[in-house]
Amino acid sequence: MKSKGKAAKSSRKPWTEQDLDLEPENSEPGTSEQEGSEASVHIGGSWRGVLRGGARERGGGTTHRHRRSHNSNKECNVRRLESNERERQRMHKLNNAFQALREAIPHVKMDRKLSKIETLTLAENYIKSLTSIILGISSSRLPPGETPTEASAASLLQCYQQHLEEDGDESLSQFLTQIHSFSQES
DNA sequence: TAGGCCATCTGGTCCT
DNA sequence: AGGACCAGATGGCCTA
Secondary structure: OOHHHHHHHHOOOOOOHHHHOOOHHHHOOOOOOOOOOOOEEEEOOEEEEOOOOHHHHOOOOOOOOOOOOOOOHHHHHHHHHHHHHHHHHHHHHHHHHHHHHHHHOOOOOOOOOOOHHHHHHHHHHHHHHHHHHHHHHHHHOOOOOOOOOHHHHHHHHHHHHHHHHHHHHHHHHHHHHHHHHHHHHO
16 A cells, blocks of 8 residues: 555655754755755755745745854754654644544445545535534424524524533534434434 | 656745 | 634556
8 A cells, every 4th residue: 555655755854964064054055966956955855945836925026045144054953853853743643633523424334544634525515414413403402393404503603612612623523423413313 | 758746855935 | 923714736656
């Protein structure tokens, strides 16, 4: 499966301790065949432009092409490594949340795991389905002649928020379980 | 082989 | 000032 690829990814280490010990002049981007081009860094055997794409110029046209003068090159590299690690951890947390979401939503079992976009789409549909179920239940308990209103949705939201405050992280799955059993009983 | 999906790096921007 | 967040870029793996 993907594990092979992930293993290969994890071995990708563009910045190493060795890099930190490089002489500033050696680590300066664009010193050889890259001379004269955009500031670049050597990553995983390829050169990446430090300034690329329109989004890079959001800060206002003239960006700094070279490292900031008030930080040493080594200091910049250390900060970059730390920043990379934080970003990795952040993405891992995001992926864990996606995995939790995959497990929370019912779907046809597949030999492969749901992609992120599939997970989000299914979750959206699932939420809409649950909402309509709940609104249907509440309308069936209304006095004859009355229809579900926005008040029903508001009370649903209020109920959910109450669960969030009371139960923390586990609240969503518990709430959905309650809804499921409730809809089966009625 | 092309396209989809993903992990990772990176610099800019926002927020505390 | 520093961390979080975001989006673009890149390259690897997998599948049709």
